[in-house]
Amino acid sequence: xxxxxxxxxxxxxxxxxxxxxxxKASQNINKYLNWYQQKLGxxxxxxxxxxxxxxxxxxxxxxxxxxxxDFTLTISSLQPEDFATYFCFQHNSxxxxxxxxxxxxxx
Amino acid sequence: QVTLKESGPGILQPSQTLSLTxxxxxxxxxxxxxxxxxxxxxxxxxxxxxxxxxxDDDKYYNPSLKNRLTISKDTSNNQxxxxxxxxxxxxxxxxxxxxxxxxxxxxxxxxxxxxxxxSS
Numbered sequence: 115x116x117x118x119x120x121x122x123x124x125x126x127x128x129x130x131x132x133x134x135x136x137x138k139a140s141q142n143i144n145k146y147l148n149w150y151q152q153k154l155g156x157x158x159x160x161x162x163x164x165x166x167x168x169x170x171x172x173x174x175x176x177x178x179x180x181x182x183x184d185f186t187l188t189i190s191s192l193q194p195e196d197f198a199t200y201f202c203f204q205h206n207s208x209x210x211x212x213x214x215x216x217x218x219x220x221x
Numbered sequence: 222q223v224t225l226k227e228s229g230p231g232i233l234q235p236s237q238t239l240s241l242t243x244x245x246x247x248x249x250x251x252x253x254x255x256x257x258x259x260x261x262x263x264x265x266x267x268x269x270x271x272x273x274x275x276x277d278d279d280k281y282y283n284p285s286l287k288n289r290l291t292i293s294k295d296t297s298n299n300q301x302x303x304x305x306x307x308x309x310x311x312x313x314x315x316x317x318x319x320x321x322x323x324x325x326x327x328x329x330x331x332x333x334x335x336x337x338x339x340s341s
Contacts, residue, residue: 115284148327157317157331158268169329201268205326209283212268 116140116204120213126221127192135187135216137202142182146206149178149187152215153198161200162187192218223247225257225318225332232338239305239337243318244298247330250276251296256321258328259292259303261314269314273321274301308339 117140127133137147145165150158160169162178165185175190189196197220202213225245233239241259248255258273272292273281282290291304301318315336319328 146326157333158328159331160327160329163322163325163327163329203268203327208273208281208326209285210270210326212270214267 115209116143116207116211118202118204118211118213120200120202120216122216123214124217124219126219128221129192129194131192133189133192133218135189135200135218137180137185137187137213139183139185139204139206143204143206145181146204147178147180147185148203148205149176150201150203151196151198152201158201223320223330225320225330227316227318227332227335229316229335229337231336232340233308234341235309235339236307237339239303239308239312239339241303241305241316241318241335241337243301243303243332245301245318245320245332246299248320249296249299250274250294250301252276254324257294257301258319258321259301260317260319260328260331261312262317262334263314272303275321310339313337313339 119138121136147165149162152158161172166178177188199215199217201215229241256275259271262268274292289306294301315334317334319331322329
């Protein structure tokens with residue numbers, strides 16, 4: 115199975131900050147990396163698919179980049195509603211695997 | 222509008238079989254390229270993919286649980302199902318069903334989740 119490692123596990127930031135979340139795959143996953151946002155008690159929400167494609171309805175302050183084994187999610191200017199946990203997910207090969215998550219908390 | 226909703230027993234005892242139902246709308250599992258998957262999340266922990274079923278009845282299972290999982294669908298009633306046999310406390314989790322994007326391998330819409338507790 116492909117292991118997905120997210121860093122940091124916790125990120126403290128302020129409203130208006132630019133933040134970068136990282137996701138590293140244990141082997142090449144090409145472009146098949148997605149990012150999800152999960153708020154407490156809610157289902158995950160798709161933000162970015164296939165590395166850098168913004169899901170419909172997601173604000174443009176979210177962006178994704180990377181290739182191969184290293185990927186990033188960037189939020190250009192944090193809004194109060196962005197404080198949540200973020201998971202990456204690879205579907206280059208099954209079983210699809212999730213990262214352990216980055217909790218974005220208010221500084 | 223795509224919606225999914227999971228239902229399940231809530232609580233069951235070790236060694237029993239867990240049966241989950243996903244009822245969805247806004248798409249059809251008889252349409253080329255569509256699929257539904259199941260994912261679970263123990264409280265306070267990460268996500269684990271369990272199984273997928275596609276429009277053509279192709280099925281994928283997580284090898285770590287493969288022998289215990291059965292995924293199926295009822296296209297007439299817009300439902301997908303997951304059975305997990307011989308449950309134990311480690312199967313306590315919130316279980317989500319989610320739509321697989323058209324011919325894609327990722328989940329674009331998720332249900333709200335159903336909490337399942339395994340306890341004696």
